Amino acid sequence: MPKPMTIGVLARDSGVNLETIRFYERSGLLPTPQRSAAGYRHYQAGDLRRLRFIRRGRELGFSLDEIRSLLELAEQPQSPCASADELVQEHLSGIAARIRDLQNMQAELQKIAGCQSGYAEHCRLLEALDSRDCCD
Known part of the structure; x- marks a missing residue:
């Protein structure tokens, strides 16, 4: 199993600042991460991919609700992309x-x-x- 990332590593590798990552968690765009015994957030590679997806969507001007819809569509690869x-x-x-x-x-x-x-x-x-x- 790959080594989990801390929020600092996730922020650095994704180009998204810490507070924005926490906001995305609170808003449900990013799943709540597992926590270490000491309470530190632990992220996986899938979280990094998702966060990069969100960041790129924001760079292209999509709202958080639109990104939420696009994430749902991305999770169903056999769905038609007409809505996108x-x-x-x-x-x-x-x-x-x-x-x-x-x-x-x-x-x-x-x-x-x-x-x-x-x-x-x-x-x-x-x-x-x-x-x-x-x-x-």
Whole structure:
């Protein structure tokens, strides 16, 4: 039987900090680990794989509930993956919308950047935030 990992080793090998690991345990995403006689958490290789799965899901923007669903799907390898693909399509749509919003913000900020006024009274940013006409 492989040697169990401590929470510190699990954190290091997974790239997830200790408090996040404990949070994932409390929320049920990561199973409650066995404990040593001294009360230390002992993790197995499967816990490391699961934690990496969760971390990668978070990096891709999935919510904890979505990751929970994906974990359930991963535990049933013969199940169809249509629901996972639907989730990906929803995320792609959301990302596209966020990109459009960011591009709009960028365009607005470019309009007001480079103000030459020496005084806050005519600062382009302050005027834009106050819905006044910006000075040229």
